[in-house]
Amino acid sequence: MNLVIEFVVASLILLGAAFALLGSVGLARLPDFFTRLHGPTKATTLGVGAMVLASAVYFTATQQGFSLHEIAVMVFLFITAPVSAHLLAKAALHRSAPECSEEIDDAGK
Amino acid sequence: MMRRLIPRPALSLALFLLWAALTNAASLGALLLGGLLALVMPFVTRRFWPDAPRLARPVVALKFAARVAWDMLVANWAVARRVVGPVASLSPAFVEVPLDLRDPFVATILSSIVSLTPGTVSVDVDRDRWVLHLHALDAPDPDALVRVIKLRYETPIREIFSC
Numbered sequence: 001m002n003l004v005i006e007f008v009v010a011s012l013i014l015l016g017a018a019f020a021l022l023g024s025v026g027l028a029r030l031p032d033f034f035t036r037l038h039g040p041t042k043a044t045t046l047g048v049g050a051m052v053l054a055s056a057v058y059f060t061a062t063q064q065g066f067s068l069h070e071i072a073v074m075v076f077l078f079i080t081a082p083v084s085a086h087l088l089a090k091a092a093l094h095r096s097a098p099e100c101s102e103e104i105d106d107a108g109k
Numbered sequence: 110m111m112r113r114l115i116p117r118p119a120l121s122l123a124l125f126l127l128w129a130a131l132t133n134a135a136s137l138g139a140l141l142l143g144g145l146l147a148l149v150m151p152f153v154t155r156r157f158w159p160d161a162p163r164l165a166r167p168v169v170a171l172k173f174a175a176r177v178a179w180d181m182l183v184a185n186w187a188v189a190r191r192v193v194g195p196v197a198s199l200s201p202a203f204v205e206v207p208l209d210l211r212d213p214f215v216a217t218i219l220s221s222i223v224s225l226t227p228g229t230v231s232v233d234v235d236r237d238r239w240v241l242h243l244h245a246l247d248a249p250d251p252d253a254l255v256r257v258i259k260l261r262y263e264t265p266i267r268e269i270f271s272c
Contacts, residue, residue, distance in 0.1 A: 019185065026192035030246075034230075035201045038188060038246040042227040046185040065133065072130040082224030082231070089232040089244060 005061045009054045016050035023047060033092050037085060044081040049074060116155065119164055121147040159214050165271035173265045180226050180261075188227040191247050203232070204251045206241040206258050212272045216241070219266055223258065 023043025030036045052070045059067035115121050128143030164170060191199060210216060213236065220231035223243055233242040241258075248254045 019189065022189045022192055026188075029192065029196050030199075031196065032201075034203075034244045035199070035246055037230050037244065038227060039192065041224060041230060042185055042188055045181055045225055045227065065135065068130040068133050072127055075127065075130075078225060079221070082221040085224050085230050086220065086232070089230055093232060 005057065009058045009061075012050045012054035012057065016047045016052075016054065019043060019047035019050065034089065037089055037092075041081060041085050044077055048077055052077075115148065115151070117151045117158070120151050120158075124150055162212055162215060162270040162272050164269065166269050169265065170269045173269060176265075177222055177226070177262075184226045184228050188246060191228075199247045200249045202245050202248045202251050204229075204243050204245055204248060204254055206243065206255050206263075208234075208239040208241055208263065209259075210263060210267050210272055211239060212270070215266055215270050215272055219263060222262055222266075229254070229258075 020043045023039040026039030026042065027036050030039065052073050056067050056070035125143050125147035128146055129140060132139040132143070134140060208216065208219075210219070213234075216234045216236075216239075220234055220241060220243075223229050223231045223241070228246045229243050231241060231243045234240075235242065243258075245251070245254055
């Protein structure tokens with residue numbers, strides 16, 4: 001494996017890890033349920049996306065042929081992540097999770 | 110004849126590509142099996158599918174996908190900065206986006222895109238009034254956010270599916 005590919009893989013892994021960390025920081029720092037919901041959606045899109053891309057580059061470079069599993073992983077993640085976020089948000093509205101601003105009555109139904 | 114054999118060409122193509130990705134397109138046998146599955150699965154699952162509108166503008170769809178991917182990168186960065194910055198100065202808000210589209214399938218795609226671009230999470234699609242409820246992490250000007258979502262995402266999606 002040559003130096004350029006090693007560098008690309010390393011930076012993608014670091015980028016992914018950084019965004020996963022930032023997602024967790026958001027989860028810890030943000031004040032209420034709805035704002036905290038934004039952390040995990042971010043971690044799955046860019047964080048996991050970058051790591052999966054790193055895996056694709058690494059295995060394409062070290063093994064024969066292209067490594068395409070990772071694309072399938074990304075597709076499934078991008079389809080399912082909004083659904084789980086949506087379900088969480090809806091459940092929270094249903095149970096009237098406490099929220100910092102006062103507009104919850106407008107959006108809840 | 111072709112229409113009856115392949116009732117959903119886009120779904121069949123997607124299944125075939127997904128199978129090729131899963132098996133790494135390693136052998137001819139794997140690809141043949143993928144082709145068979147792509148033909149059979151739309152029939153087996155036909156009753157579960159809503160009447161999805163036709164993909165009228167595939168080229169626009171590809172450009173749109175590229176734009177969404179770019180927006181996701183930019184928005185990720187923006188949200189990351191807000192998360193490490195002073196949390197108290199954020200102005201989170203529930204925002205109502207009045208929709209012009211009237212198709213549940215397309216509304217699902219739009220709300221998924223809204224959730225995938227960080228900073229906004231779609232909470233509910235009200236199908237009586239056709240309003241998309243979403244929660245924004247930092248929206249000092251909710252009206253501007255509504256305009257952006259309508260102009261940047263809803264208009265092209267309606268063009269792609271011509272609905």
